[in-house]
Amino acid sequence: MSDPGAVRTVLADLRAEGDELDLIVGGLSDERWALATPAAGWTVAHQIAHLAWTDRAALLAVTDPGAFAAEVEKALAAPERFVGDGAEEGAALPPAELLARWRDGRELLREALLAVPPGDRFPWYGPPMSAPAMATARLMETWAHGQDVADALGVVRTPTARLRHVAWIGHRARDYAHLVRGEQPPAEPVRVELVAPSGATWTFGPEEAGQRVTGTALDFCLLVTQRVHRDDTALRAEGDGAEHWLRIAQAFAGPAGAGRAPKGGAR
CATH class of the missing domain: 1.20.120.450 (dinb family like domain)
Structure with a gap:
């Protein structure tokens, strides 16, 4: 940027x-x-x-x-x-x-x-x-x-293309999510492929990466902002590193967040 x-x-x-x-x-x-x-x-x-x-x-x-x-x-x-x-x-x-x-x-x-x-x-x-x-x-x-x-x-908001900014910073903050928990960030990159509100595909990370995350942009953005528990999303992870990241992801600076408790699982 x-x-x-x-x-x-x-x-x-x-x-x-x-x-x-x-x-x-x-x-x-x-x-x-x-x-x-x-x-x-x-x-x-x-x-x-x-x-x-x-x-x-x-x-x-x-x-x-x-x-x-x-x-x-x-x-x-x-x-x-x-x-x-x-x-x-x-x-x-x-x-x-x-x-x-x-x-x-x-x-x-x-x-x-x-x-x-x-x-x-x-x-x-x-x-x-x-x-x-x-x-x-x-x-x-x-x-x-x-x-x-x-x-x-009780307001239902319509997802917009502005979610791309949230997804971008969520992906970019992957290393930070590890560091703030005292973990060494993985050397292997992760590929994120998201379905945008328009139906288009948003991608982040190298295409050839073995660690992958796929799903909707809304699910990903809710997760990286810790507004939903991992188990209440339909996001798919390929690779142990990708799955672990989804368990600790945070797009915001500061101490590691506690996240939200699971409600009943979308997976």
């Missing part, structure tokens, strides 16, 4: 993803902001607060790396709490204030990412990020937390 125009393309999709979620939460009553989501202990307000908090962290990383380094030190001092603490702080705000904070923050981040010179990288909680990669990561998180919100509210 080194094309100078890549960031504009991803940011356009990020804006669309944010706008779609905004339509879901923008008119909610205060009571519905307090509904529990599938993430244990998190309400709808916690989900939006987390997005707003992470957007602010990303903005700091882009505009003031030194100040962001201080935030990383706080995260390292309390790795199991810092994400939840940020969500708790935002969720305590009146819903209208939280919504305004999220809207303002995502627009400020969009403008900051547009201004990053092509090829430049800035720090993050995981590996350093380029502007297109950060925009992709924010889209992935917006979609994933939006899924929790939709599930809490």
Whole structure:
């Protein structure tokens, strides 16, 4: 994603993803902001607060790396709490204030990412990020937390071509998923072949790879964002390495997630 125009393309999709979620939460009553989501202990307000908090962290990383380094030190001092603490702080705000904070923050981040010179990288909680990669990561998180919100509210979302960004970062984060668990990443690559919402095929990784994953883009994206248990997908793995990866996959930076409990298996 080194094309100078890549960031504009991803940011356009990020804006669309944010706008779609905004339509879901923008008119909610205060009571519905307090509904529990599938993430244990998190309400709808916690989900939006987390997005707003992470957007602010990303903005700091882009505009003031030194100040962001201080935030990383706080995260390292309390790795199991810092994400939840940020969500708790935002969720305590009146819903209208939280919504305004999220809207303002995502627009400020969009403008900051547009201004990053092509090829430049800035720090993050995981590996350093380029502007297109950060925009992709924010889209992935917006979609994933939006899924929790939709599930809490009983909203069925229509999968879109924007899932390609989520699938891309999910595949790219394969080594990270191993490293964050103290495992040596496999040397053998993995091929991922997904059926897109349009019916087209999206592919990632070398065609000749012996380790393979096939299935729908929606299943893969739900899995790598840990919104579904491996056993509740119809994804197919060829090779022990591919299967193990699907058991630990995570597209997000930070500590290894606990994932979701199985509901009853699609396999």
